[in-house]
Structure formats: C-alpha cells, structure tokens
Amino acid sequence: MQYTTQQLQGGPAYSHKTRIGNWNEDYELHAIKTKDYDDRRFAESLPFHTTLNKVEHSFKKVPLTYAPDGLVRNGTQFMLRSKATNGYLAVDVGTPQTGIPDTCKLSSAPCRQGPCTRAVFGIQKTEKMDIFGADDIVRFGQKVRITANPYLYKKALVLGSTPHHPAVHCDRSHN
Numbered sequence: 575m576q577y578t579t580q581q582l583q584g585g586p587a588y589s590h591k592t593r594i595g596n597w598n599e600d601y602e603l604h605a606i607k608t609k610d611y612d613d614r615r616f617a618e619s620l621p622f623h624t625t626l627n628k629v630e631h632s633f634k635k636v637p638l639t640y641a642p643d644g645l646v647r648n649g650t651q652f653m654l655r656s657k658a659t660n661g662y663l664a665v666d667v668g669t670p671q672t673g674i675p676d677t678c679k680l681s682s683a684p685c686r687q688g689p690c691t692r693a694v695f696g697i698q699k700t701e702k703m704d705i706f707g708a709d710d711i712v713r714f715g716q717k718v719r720i721t722a723n724p725y726l727y728k729k730a731l732v733l734g735s736t737p738h739h740p741a742v743h744c745d746r747s748h749n
C-alpha cells in the first residue's frame with residue numbers, strides 16, 4: 575500500500591474518513607479487515623475463543639472412583655493432594671515442557687470446582703502378574719503408572735519426573 579505525504583506526516587490522524595490521499599484504498603482495507611474479524615468471530619476461531627474452549631475442556635466435570643471396601647484397584651480415578659500446600663495436582667496442557675516434545679507441566683492449585691478433567695488421574699498396574707498374583711488390587715510395592723485423564727489430551731499422558739537442573743523448573747518459583 576502506498577502512503578501519501580499527509581498520511582506519513584499525520585500518522586493515525588489521517589484515515590479513510592478524511593478523504594485525503596488514498597482514502598478509498600484505506601476504506602477497502604478497513605472493510606476487508608472488519609469482515610475478516612466478523613467471520614472469525616462468528617466461526618469462533620479467534621485466539622480468545624480457542625483459549626476459552628481449552629479452559630472449558632480442562633474444567634469439565636469427571637467422576638472419581640469410589641470403592642466401598644476402600645481398596646485401590648487397577649483403573650481407579652483419583653485426585654492427588656499436596657499436604658504441604660493443600661493444593662491438588664493438575665495438568666497444564668497449555669504449557670509444554672521446554673525441550674521435550676508432547677509433554678505438559680503440572681501445577682498444584684486449590685480445587686474449588688471439584689473433580690475436573692485436568693485434576694483427575696488414573697492408576698494402572700504395569701505388570702499383569704507379580705508376587706501378589708493377578709488380581710486388580712494395587713498394593714504397596716507394586717509397579718504402577720499414574721496417567722492423566724484420557725479426555726484431557728489427544729495422546730495418553732503419563733506422570734513422570736525429571737532430575738532437578740536449571741532448564742527444568744517451575745515458572746514462578748524456579749524450584
């Protein structure tokens with residue numbers, strides 16, 4: 575787009591409303607941008623809408639598993655609470671771990687809304703048969719895998735840990 579001397583000297587004071595310079599081109603450009611914005615707004619493809627959809631998906635209510643006998647079984651859905659911070663462990667799908675593909679960071683937050691997609695985890699036994707037998711009860715000392723809720727992310731997410739070093743830390747506290 576070519577700018578006139580008035581537009582270059584006046585900056586935003588000159589627009590298509592002043593009818594000076596390339597006002598017709600400015601008007602057409604303004605109309606195209608407005609139409610594009612309206613189309614994206616009605617299609618809900620603006621960055622605001624994508625962020626809102628992710629948040630709504632992360633806070634969708636999901637059930638927990640309650641066992642009448644109090645035993646933890648293979649496939650149990652539960653929430654993890656930190657005794658130190660009194661917060662629940664939650665997956666932050668929007669913040670990937672730097673340098674490691676297909677990972678998400680975890681955070682601890684008070685869970686005021688109850689069990690939701692980002693705060694509910696599942697437990698799976700890694701071995702079908704071990705010294706305790708082949709039943710589905712999880713016992714102390716057995717190898718287990720803690721997984722994120724399957725409705726949270728397109729791939730299965732498994733809880734893991736990395737050794738502490740400067741590249742891996744919490745964004746706010748750097749711990």
